Amino acid sequence: MSTAVAQKKGFGAFMWDYLTTVDHKKIAHLYLVAGGLFFLLGGLEAMIIRIQLIKPDNEFISAGLYNEMITMHGTTMIFLAAMPLLFALMNAVVPLQIGARDVAFPFLNSLGFWLFFFGGLILNFSWFMGGAPDAGWTAYAPLSTTSPTHGVDFYVMGLQISGAGTLIGGINFLVTIVNMRAPGMSYMRMPLFTWTVFVTSTLILFAFPALTVGLFLMMFDRMFGSVFFDVASGGNVIIWEHLFWIFGHPEVYILILPVFGVFSEVFSTFSKKRLFGYSAMVFATVLIGFLGFMVWAHHMFTTGMGPVANSIFAVTTMAIAVPTGIKIFNWLFTMWGGTIRMTTAMLWSVAFIPTFTIGGMTGVMLAAAAADYQYHDTYFVVAHFHYVIVGGVVFGIFAALHYWWPKMFGKVLNEKLGKWAFWPFFIGFHLTFFIQHFLGLMGMPRRYWKFLDGQGLDTGNLISTIGAFFMALGVIIFLWNVIYTAMKEPKASADPFDGRTLEWSIPSPPPFYNFKQTPLVRGLDALWIEKSEGKKAMTPAEPLGDIHMPYGSIIPFVMSFGLFIAGFGFIYQVDNPVWLSLVFIGMGITLGSMFVRSVKDDLGYHIHKEDLEKGDGQV
Amino acid sequence: MSNEDILNPKQMPHEPEKATLEGKNKFLGFWFFLGGETVLFASLFGTYLALNDSTAGGPGTEELFGLELVFVMTMLLLTSSLTSVYAMYHMKNNNFSKMMVWLGVTVALGFTFLGFEIYEFYHYIHEYEFTFRSSALGSAFYTLVGFHGGHVLFGLLWILTLMGRNAKRGLNLYNAPKFYIASLYWHFIDVVWVFIFTVVYLMGKVG
Numbered sequence: 001m002s003t004a005v006a007q008k009k010g011f012g013a014f015m016w017d018y019l020t021t022v023d024h025k026k027i028a029h030l031y032l033v034a035g036g037l038f039f040l041l042g043g044l045e046a047m048i049i050r051i052q053l054i055k056p057d058n059e060f061i062s063a064g065l066y067n068e069m070i071t072m073h074g075t076t077m078i079f080l081a082a083m084p085l086l087f088a089l090m091n092a093v094v095p096l097q098i099g100a101r102d103v104a105f106p107f108l109n110s111l112g113f114w115l116f117f118f119g120g121l122i123l124n125f126s127w128f129m130g131g132a133p134d135a136g137w138t139a140y141a142p143l144s145t146t147s148p149t150h151g152v153d154f155y156v157m158g159l160q161i162s163g164a165g166t167l168i169g170g171i172n173f174l175v176t177i178v179n180m181r182a183p184g185m186s187y188m189r190m191p192l193f194t195w196t197v198f199v200t201s202t203l204i205l206f207a208f209p210a211l212t213v214g215l216f217l218m219m220f221d222r223m224f225g226s227v228f229f230d231v232a233s234g235g236n237v238i239i240w241e242h243l244f245w246i247f248g249h250p251e252v253y254i255l256i257l258p259v260f261g262v263f264s265e266v267f268s269t270f271s272k273k274r275l276f277g278y279s280a281m282v283f284a285t286v287l288i289g290f291l292g293f294m295v296w297a298h299h300m301f302t303t304g305m306g307p308v309a310n311s312i313f314a315v316t317t318m319a320i321a322v323p324t325g326i327k328i329f330n331w332l333f334t335m336w337g338g339t340i341r342m343t344t345a346m347l348w349s350v351a352f353i354p355t356f357t358i359g360g361m362t363g364v365m366l367a368a369a370a371a372d373y374q375y376h377d378t379y380f381v382v383a384h385f386h387y388v389i390v391g392g393v394v395f396g397i398f399a400a401l402h403y404w405w406p407k408m409f410g411k412v413l414n415e416k417l418g419k420w421a422f423w424p425f426f427i428g429f430h431l432t433f434f435i436q437h438f439l440g441l442m443g444m445p446r447r448y449w450k451f452l453d454g455q456g457l458d459t460g461n462l463i464s465t466i467g468a469f470f471m472a473l474g475v476i477i478f479l480w481n482v483i484y485t486a487m488k489e490p491k492a493s494a495d496p497f498d499g500r501t502l503e504w505s506i507p508s509p510p511p512f513y514n515f516k517q518t519p520l521v522r523g524l525d526a527l528w529i530e531k532s533e534g535k536k537a538m539t540p541a542e543p544l545g546d547i548h549m550p551y552g553s554i555i556p557f558v559m560s561f562g563l564f565i566a567g568f569g570f571i572y573q574v575d576n577p578v579w580l581s582l583v584f585i586g587m588g589i590t591l592g593s594m595f596v597r598s599v600k601d602d603l604g605y606h607i608h609k610e611d612l613e614k615g616d617g618q619v
Numbered sequence: 620m621s622n623e624d625i626l627n628p629k630q631m632p633h634e635p636e637k638a639t640l641e642g643k644n645k646f647l648g649f650w651f652f653l654g655g656e657t658v659l660f661a662s663l664f665g666t667y668l669a670l671n672d673s674t675a676g677g678p679g680t681e682e683l684f685g686l687e688l689v690f691v692m693t694m695l696l697l698t699s700s701l702t703s704v705y706a707m708y709h710m711k712n713n714n715f716s717k718m719m720v721w722l723g724v725t726v727a728l729g730f731t732f733l734g735f736e737i738y739e740f741y742h743y744i745h746e747y748e749f750t751f752r753s754s755a756l757g758s759a760f761y762t763l764v765g766f767h768g769g770h771v772l773f774g775l776l777w778i779l780t781l782m783g784r785n786a787k788r789g790l791n792l793y794n795a796p797k798f799y800i801a802s803l804y805w806h807f808i809d810v811v812w813v814f815i816f817t818v819v820y821l822m823g824k825v826g
């Protein structure tokens with residue numbers, strides 16, 4: 001069902017449709033819109049930060065507000081922009097790539113989205129309710145436990161609720177990929193994007209609970225008087241650092257692995273070649289995922305863990321450069337000798353390679369524990385992680401959106417505008433962040449509200465701010481492209497890019513049941529195999545039959561809304577126990593809807609074979 | 620074939636919990652979920668171990684814990700794990716009433732355990748003034764053991780809901796996976812308790 005058809009039903013029905021949907025393709029739309037809005041918000045915060053730093057001793061915003069800006073910029077971009085945008089891609093593509101009709105748990109898929117959404121709302125409500133969190137996105141104790149406003153409470157509740165949504169999403173994709181693959185699709189025939197989503201989901205599963213516990217401890221300290229991080233009562237603030245980074249380091253791989261998958265698809269498609277070294281790529285992905293769990297303390301070299309711990313974590317960190325290097329070379333070799341088409345998706349992917357390589361190099365520099373004492377908490381670190389997260393994740397998301405836009409919305413994004421968006425963003429990005437390496441080496445600390453005149457930091461900061469405006473321009477042109485494409489571009493064919501994987505074997509956008517008949521997979525690049533044998537479509541693995549579909553449900557929305565209400569109760573009961581009533585109401589709503597879900601059978605329905613045959617002409 | 624026919628076959632398969640795709644998904648998804656729960660409890664154990672002698676001048680573990688009570692609690696929970704195994708055995712043989720009886724026994728044992736735990740906390744608070752707020756040890760102890768207790772309570776309410784909902788209609792391929800994963804959850808809670816018994820109580824008494 002396309003968006004256009006839905007709109008004809010009237011706005012109320014359209015909203016209700018999205019509030020209750022359990023269709024992975026619509027949930028992808030929800031993630032994309034919500035994640036996109038939070039991305040703009042985080043971008044606005046970034047612009048305010050850069051404007052404050054445009055000149056020495058600037059008074060554009062106050063010091064307190066500046067702390068709120070940097071905290072919310074980081075938190076929003078990681079948890080509310082990058083994660084959901086990746087979940088949008090995972091939802092839009094993975095079931096199609098494995099030849100499935102939906103994810104394993106459509107209901108939980110919807111629940112995961114609404115939990116994320118309401119968690120993000122709570123976090124941002126803080127702006128209007130006495131001040132946003134101001135202890136940095138890492139919220140180190142005791143800075144966070146002693147922060148006087150409710151800001152950090154909003155951080156704790158917001159991340160706790162949205163984190164639960166992410167965990168649910170991770171489990172859902174694991175089961176989907178293990179259990180729902182089409183006949184013939186063995187693990188070593190899965191498209192690389194699906195592989196990376198699989199590994200990322202594993203990381204989500206094992207990393208997020210550590211954050212959950214960290215957030216609980218902080219919640220108990222701030223709201224219920226426990227003393228985990230209160231040194232006077234025997235507490236230990238380093239526990240937070242460990243828990244946060246046991247989650248936090250795998251989190252960067254949770255973000256980067258799916259876009260590694262995206263680049264693999266894009267390079268292969270637009271070079272008209274099979275991905276070079278497929279099995280090495282799979283191996284490297286799994287190895288990165290595995291090593292990602294043994295390096296967390298490289299964020300804590302200056303905490304005082306001692307030379308032995310520092311050395312171990314330095315070595316494991318450097319080791320990750322090996323599988324990552326394997327990937328970089330495999331992408332280059334995929335392009336080597338291929339018939340390259342420089343589409344916008346390809347442009348973002350090609351730009352990613354040098355950008356990410358710079359970020360990886362500074363990563364190895366930072367991994368040298370002894371040298372890290374010099375870099376720690378300077379703009380060198382800021383430059384490094386923006387090179388990997390913007391140069392990797394954001395470039396990857398842009399590449400993916402241009403690549404899969406027709407599959408998600410039925411139209412190919414305008415190529416000319418796509419390139420017009422790319423160049424200012426790409427140039428602006430390097431203007432903003434390359435110079436920050438040197439600002440950091442010159443000793444400019446991160447997170448400082450002001451810098452002073454006459455320390456050689458003026459020009460660098462000015463250049464950096466100018467770059468940020470270029471990036472904003474790129475984003476605006478991209479948004480214009482989205483609107484322009486929706487208005488002016490013609491409908492896309494099923495396979496506009498001469499694709500290789502299963503999602504290109506069905507219409508753009510696909511019917512709500514995806515595959516009328518489950519396809520038979522005969523190898524890697526399943527569709528390409530059929531094409532190279534002169535066939536136009538996949539060979540079905542089953543005769544045409546009834547299709548089982550799940551019903552939509554409003555319960556996920558209500559369940560998440562209950563936690564949203566309870567969240568405010570938890571935050572404000574510190575001031576007045578009356579607010580505990582909100583906790584009971586909210587938890588009542590959530591547990592009540594869980595109860596309803598448990599006792600009411602949800603068996604789904606069947607689309608009958610005859611109806612599928614009737615629709616034959618249209619599909 | 621309608622949903623009802625599919626879910627109520629004339630001959631129940633030997634493993635009704637994994638006979639449908641939904642059942643298989645639930646089964647696997649729940650194992651993954653337990654993997655996440657393992658990390659959750661591992662983090663709580665780590666926190667506890669980091670703080671287990673941060674008494675802040677208050678009572679320490681050696682002074683507080685009495686192994687008799689905890690031993691009885693351990694036996695209760697271990698037995699309840701066994702009775703839930705019986706329940707699943709009868710489920711696989713499609714003997715609904717016996718399954719319900721053993722689940723009933725499991726729930727009764729679980730509630731008794733919870734009663735003892737509440738008594739234990741009450742005892743520490745009133746005899747020793749050892750509370751959630753009195754020391755970092757107190758915070759860590761009540762959080763770790765309390766999280767486990769919360770899991771026990773949730774598990775009990777879950778099993779009771781399933782029993783109540785399906786009391787009249789018996790076993791089918793829709794609810795068999797539900798019973799099965801509830802019992803998996805119950806085993807998991809039991810395993811966590813064995814670790815709590817060892818790490819918190821035994822090591823607290825000896826170490």
Ligand SMILES: [Cu+2]
Pocket residue numbers: 248249252295296298299
């Ligand atoms: Cu790291």
